Amino acid sequence: MSNTLGTDPADSRQSQGTPRVGDAAESASPAPPRAAARRRSRAKMRLEIAALSAPALVLFLTFVIFPVVLAAYYGFYRWKGYGEPTDWVGLNNYKLILGDPAFQDVLQHNGLILVLSLLIQGPLAIALALLLNQRIRGRSVIRVLIFVPYIISEVIVGTGWSLMLQSNGAVNDLLRQIGLGALEADWLSDPDLALWTLMAIISWKYIGFAVILMLAGLQSIPDELFEAAQIDGASYWQIQRRITLPLLGPTIRIWAFLSIIGSLQLFDLVYIIWGQYVSGTAGTSTMAIYMLAQGRNAGNYGYGSAVAVVMFLISLIVALIYQRFLLRRDLRGAVTEGTV
Amino acid sequence: MSATTATSRIPSAAGPEAPAGRRDSRDKPQKWGSPFTYFVALLFIGVCIAPVLYIVIGGFRTNSQISSSPAALPDPWVVSNYVNVLKSTVFWGEFANSLIVALVSTIGIVVLGLMVSFVIARYDFKLKGAMYSLFAAGLMFPMVIAITPLYLVIKDLGLVDNLLGVIIPQIAFGLPVTVIILVPFLRAIPNEIEEAAAIDGASRLGFFFRMVIPLSLPGVVTVGILAFLGSWNNYVLPLFILNSQANFTLPLGVQAFSSQYSTDTAKVLAFTSLAMLPALIFFSVFEKRIVGGLTGAVKG
Numbered sequence: 001m002s003n004t005l006g007t008d009p010a011d012s013r014q015s016q017g018t019p020r021v022g023d024a025a026e027s028a029s030p031a032p033p034r035a036a037a038r039r040r041s042r043a044k045m046r047l048e049i050a051a052l053s054a055p056a057l058v059l060f061l062t063f064v065i066f067p068v069v070l071a072a073y074y075g076f077y078r079w080k081g082y083g084e085p086t087d088w089v090g091l092n093n094y095k096l097i098l099g100d101p102a103f104q105d106v107l108q109h110n111g112l113i114l115v116l117s118l119l120i121q122g123p124l125a126i127a128l129a130l131l132l133n134q135r136i137r138g139r140s141v142i143r144v145l146i147f148v149p150y151i152i153s154e155v156i157v158g159t160g161w162s163l164m165l166q167s168n169g170a171v172n173d174l175l176r177q178i179g180l181g182a183l184e185a186d187w188l189s190d191p192d193l194a195l196w197t198l199m200a201i202i203s204w205k206y207i208g209f210a211v212i213l214m215l216a217g218l219q220s221i222p223d224e225l226f227e228a229a230q231i232d233g234a235s236y237w238q239i240q241r242r243i244t245l246p247l248l249g250p251t252i253r254i255w256a257f258l259s260i261i262g263s264l265q266l267f268d269l270v271y272i273i274w275g276q277y278v279s280g281t282a283g284t285s286t287m288a289i290y291m292l293a294q295g296r297n298a299g300n301y302g303y304g305s306a307v308a309v310v311m312f313l314i315s316l317i318v319a320l321i322y323q324r325f326l327l328r329r330d331l332r333g334a335v336t337e338g339t340v
Numbered sequence: 341m342s343a344t345t346a347t348s349r350i351p352s353a354a355g356p357e358a359p360a361g362r363r364d365s366r367d368k369p370q371k372w373g374s375p376f377t378y379f380v381a382l383l384f385i386g387v388c389i390a391p392v393l394y395i396v397i398g399g400f401r402t403n404s405q406i407s408s409s410p411a412a413l414p415d416p417w418v419v420s421n422y423v424n425v426l427k428s429t430v431f432w433g434e435f436a437n438s439l440i441v442a443l444v445s446t447i448g449i450v451v452l453g454l455m456v457s458f459v460i461a462r463y464d465f466k467l468k469g470a471m472y473s474l475f476a477a478g479l480m481f482p483m484v485i486a487i488t489p490l491y492l493v494i495k496d497l498g499l500v501d502n503l504l505g506v507i508i509p510q511i512a513f514g515l516p517v518t519v520i521i522l523v524p525f526l527r528a529i530p531n532e533i534e535e536a537a538a539i540d541g542a543s544r545l546g547f548f549f550r551m552v553i554p555l556s557l558p559g560v561v562t563v564g565i566l567a568f569l570g571s572w573n574n575y576v577l578p579l580f581i582l583n584s585q586a587n588f589t590l591p592l593g594v595q596a597f598s599s600q601y602s603t604d605t606a607k608v609l610a611f612t613s614l615a616m617l618p619a620l621i622f623f624s625v626f627e628k629r630i631v632g633g634l635t636g637a638v639k640g
Binding site for chain 1: 377378380381384385387388389391392394395398407409410411412452453455456458459460463465471474475478479480481482484485486487488489490491492493508509511512513515516543544545569572573574575576580590591592594595598605608609612615616619620623624627628
């Protein structure tokens, strides 16, 4: 696969280019230094394209694309991970996955996390970005500080929050001290609460990224537009609704896309805070947790691969639908900008 | 829970206040914004920073302090937790592993990414659109989804429990973001510069080394920072690939440490805050580049 991609473009280029260069050389043989140089560079170009792109393509295809293909293959077998898979089970793994109530649970959790992430972080991030986009003192310091949770690794966030949220941890203690002892709760293991706790941690960790992205989007809107609208007597809310939000659209759509993909593959935080077993009883387990628990940790590599394929297909379908209907305009802009 | 209440509170409160802020700004060109803005900004910063401070400050307390009053300041401050972690070979071994993995991955991502982005941006060939789409599609398939079969591939290559087994896939998975950020950067280099270089006798590759690399440095730095932080914080790949404690990176180390010393909360907090310190320092040094790079990525 890497070969075709590495050399094909150069080949086709060569066959396209040769006659033209040849013509030029024939018709203008006495003064051909530029044509000759161009032919030399054409021949060299093929080599350069191959040499410059081959390492990246080989690595990318081997470690990103090939595993997905491999998962599709293993997914048809009952296989423990040793030797060649021989126990062909057809679509049985997929039937088991889709029929497993535990998988339906995790699918539901992922769906809830996806929707709640968009609904909580989206409006909040836009509101905060609008607010912080004003000319205020210490703006750069603010930006650094709100980005900190995003910079810290999931392991540290998970370890820290699980210590704070224990039933005898800092959060409950703080609630007691400020007189809200009635709100004390078992944040992590109460099945009615755990998913909301997870949403709070997710929002805390990723809102800074959303705000910074929105701020970047706001800054790319020319000031003249706001000035013109103000001169025309538009109110603050009219300006936000008619100018800011539409022009922020591409940024919002790209952020939402990243958030959706992130929600579908959520793993680290849940695995660190709740672990494979508790996340099941607390109601926070995700597809990736299910894949790890039922696949590698249970020694069922065929089944685990099939779960990977299901996750892959769900992400692919969501991504394609999203791109088809929402990102199309943004992407077309990017692509045309590139070809012109 | 807190997030939902915050959602409902802030927009409703912003209603009456925000227009007032605008009127101010029209009447007199002010340097200080409205107090409301500062209040919300401070609140937001507090929410973002408080848990981090809790971890750092908690490391200066003793276990009896923590268990008697979990949410309080150290009294007295003790440094023994931090000193013990800084004296331990386990921490420094994991630190070194994280550093090696992050540096080699970053170099690999930047070098390979720059090469292939240059081809996509500056050469003219039939499949370059397909090549760009191929890498762009890689954004949709993060490591977690591919981890089970990826582990099998790495096992077949004999790289399990080897730092290379983390580094090489990290380079591969870092390429999509790199290509997406660098291609617009490289395209933006004016053709005139390339022509001028050609007239001066520079080959395409000479142009690449002498002009492209210096001119695309801001993009390269952004990509490098993202790669470094991504590697420093990566958890799922080391979790699958590295088995022996001698090969652990810091995220695995934090997890192992916190389950090994689950009763010694203060020590866990000290270990955790020392493990996040390098990423925070790295970020504060390069903060402008990261935020600036995101701006570029959104525009591009």
